[in-house]
Amino acid sequence: MKELLTFEQAPPFSVPLRFLLTAVPFGMAAGLLIAFSGDALATRWSRESLAITHLMTVGFMLQAMCGALMQLTPVAIGANLPHPGLLAWLVHPPMTLGGVCLVVGLLLQDPTLLTAGGLAVALSALLLAIAALTALTRAPARNHSRQAMRIALAGLALTVLLGLALALARAGYGLPAQWLSVGAHLRAGWLIWGLTLLCAASFMVVPMFQMTPSYPAPFQKWFPPLLAVSALASASGVAGQAGDLLLCMLAAGFAGLTLRLQQRRRRPRTDASFAFWRIALASTILASLLAPALAWLPDPTRTEVLLGALVLIGGFDSVICAMIYKIVPFLVWLHLNRAGGEQLLMHQVIPESIMRLHLRVHATALASALLTPWWPTCAVAAGLMLFAGHLLQAIALANGLRRYRQCRRTVQVPA
16 A cells, blocks of 8 residues: 555645644543533433534544545545645634534524534535545546545535534524434434545555555445445435444444454554554444344433444544544654654654553543443543543644654754
């Protein structure tokens, strides 16, 4: 895979970095809100639960995934985003401010904040999706990650449009009922956008960073479109419960295949990033087994919160932390190398010790979060541990960037 990377097309360091760094405070804020929400987390429909969900999705996940997208698209696929610095300035501030307004609007039930936040997030995400889709269409590469990214970006557009409709409806605007589907919004966000983008990244970074065999070519070709079509069929109601069952099987299949590839890795050493991946994949399998059971439960309210914790904290939070701990040191190495500065190994940018500490804290947060729907007092431990984990991550990233600036000062080439 390394021979396919085009490092000379990498955007400026600040372009992906601003998204990745902004994601972390959203994760910290989610932890604090969990800690002080108590029994409000017994249902996913409470104001607190909705705010926490969007701190994790619109805040932590969207920021980190956009940052990864802006780095991987030109470097791994050769699709140059137009004017990446300007694009980042047009996307990042409204996405950040919009995310804050949306979360506060959900928490306070404020129509003005809901409207402003929904519009800002939707417009900024749509701008990035259109720019990236245009670049991918023009890219000479025709690999499977390119196809998966195009599907994921279409999923991003669908997710934010459905989310905007729901935000406007909650703000008091009268919209057609067929536009207001929480189920479609969830399926588009979790599967067509989130899981498909994870697939696109995994096809490249799992073999490269974890020294595993490549994903089978037929799986890379057919899994993303099959996942997207199944999600659309399920969201529209055409497939019914069979569609949801198929979606769960597909998500579990991706996680199971990745675990199997990791067992065949050529690098026996297991680092913290690898362990974060294992937590994410195990959580995805558990969520895929739990989701079909909701229809058979007499009162699935608390179990839905358990499912959300598995997906958001166990799944996406874990894998995004793993990716950040690989992407940021890689960016430091890449831009120091291009500048002719001192070379830093990945563990010199972010020491393994702090990543392992974050891993233990994160695992504690997840375990506590899984108990919270039935024992509300566990929310305090879950939230504080989630906050502490992302605080450790912020400290690790700050120290790594300090090392980068120290090395850059020895080079006379502008950063």
